[in-house]
Structures are given as structure tokens and as C-alpha cells.
Amino acid sequence: xxxxxxxxxxxxxxxxxxxxxxxxxxxxxxxxxxxxxxxxxxxxxxxxxxxxxxxxxxxxxxxxxxxxxxxxxxxxxxxxxxxxxxxxxxxxxxxxxxxxxxxxxxxxxxxxxxxxxxxxxxxxxxxxx
Numbered sequence: 001x002x003x004x005x006x007x008x009x010x011x012x013x014x015x016x017x018x019x020x021x022x023x024x025x026x027x028x029x030x031x032x033x034x035x036x037x038x039x040x041x042x043x044x045x046x047x048x049x050x051x052x053x054x055x056x057x058x059x060x061x062x063x064x065x066x067x068x069x070x071x072x073x074x075x076x077x078x079x080x081x082x083x084x085x086x087x088x089x090x091x092x093x094x095x096x097x098x099x100x101x102x103x104x105x106x107x108x109x110x111x112x113x114x115x116x117x118x119x120x121x122x123x124x125x126x127x128x129x
């Protein structure tokens with residue numbers, strides 16, 4: 001787990017009444033930093049009682065596909081199948097890899113979907129039970 005003083009990302013949480021909005025950004029994302037910020041996100045969802053979360057991220061790089069597999073696997077375990085996740089990556093070039101991560105996560109019990117923009121993500125999140 002990353003030391004609080006050595007975080008390579010910034011997290012911003014916003015209570016949007018029907019879901020928790022999270023914006024995460026940084027210069028570089030690694031498998032370790034992704035697991036760390038997802039751990040924080042799921043902890044905040046539990047603390048505030050949210051089962052729906054819209055996660056928007058902005059990192060200049062994408063982690064390798066093998067690491068992406070591990071992060072998606074971690075998300076499935078950490079969310080315990082309770083959290084519904086809409087995911088947006090501001091780097092459109094990463095959409096295909098994010099679709100792979102979505103498939104891995106969904107196959108492991110996550111109720112989630114990745115999007116190119118936050119408007120579509122929000123609509124999907126609000127339309128599900």
C-alpha cells in the first residue's frame with residue numbers, strides 16, 4: 001500500500017445524493033497506485049453508504065494489460081459485488097483497454113461499465129436499480 005506522503009494521485013469525492021462521484025488524477029498510474037485509490041474509493045462508499053459510484057480518471061499513461069487484469073480482479077474482491085460502478089477515462093485512447101478491464105471485472109462479479117464521457121456514465125448509473 002502506498003504511503004500517504006508518497007501518493008502519485010489525487011482523489012476528489014463529491015456526494016451527488018444518488019451516487020458518489022470520484023475524480024482521480026495524476027501523472028502516472030501503476031498497479032499499486034490503482035489498487036490504493038480503488039481501496040480508498042470502496043472504503044469511502046462504505047463509509048457514506050453509497051452502492052453507486054461514478055469514477056472519472058485522468059492519467060497520462062495506461063498500466064500494462066497484465067497489471068490491469070490484477071487491478072480488475074482486486075476491484076471485484078474489494079467491492080464485494082455490492083457496488084455499481086460507472087467508469088470514465090478522460091484519455092479516450094485507453095478505451096479499448098478499459099473495455100478489457102470491464103470484461104474481467106464483470107466476469108468476477110462487479111456490476112460495472114466503462115464509458116467515454118461522464119454524461120453517458122451518469123445516465124447509465126441513474127437508470128440501474
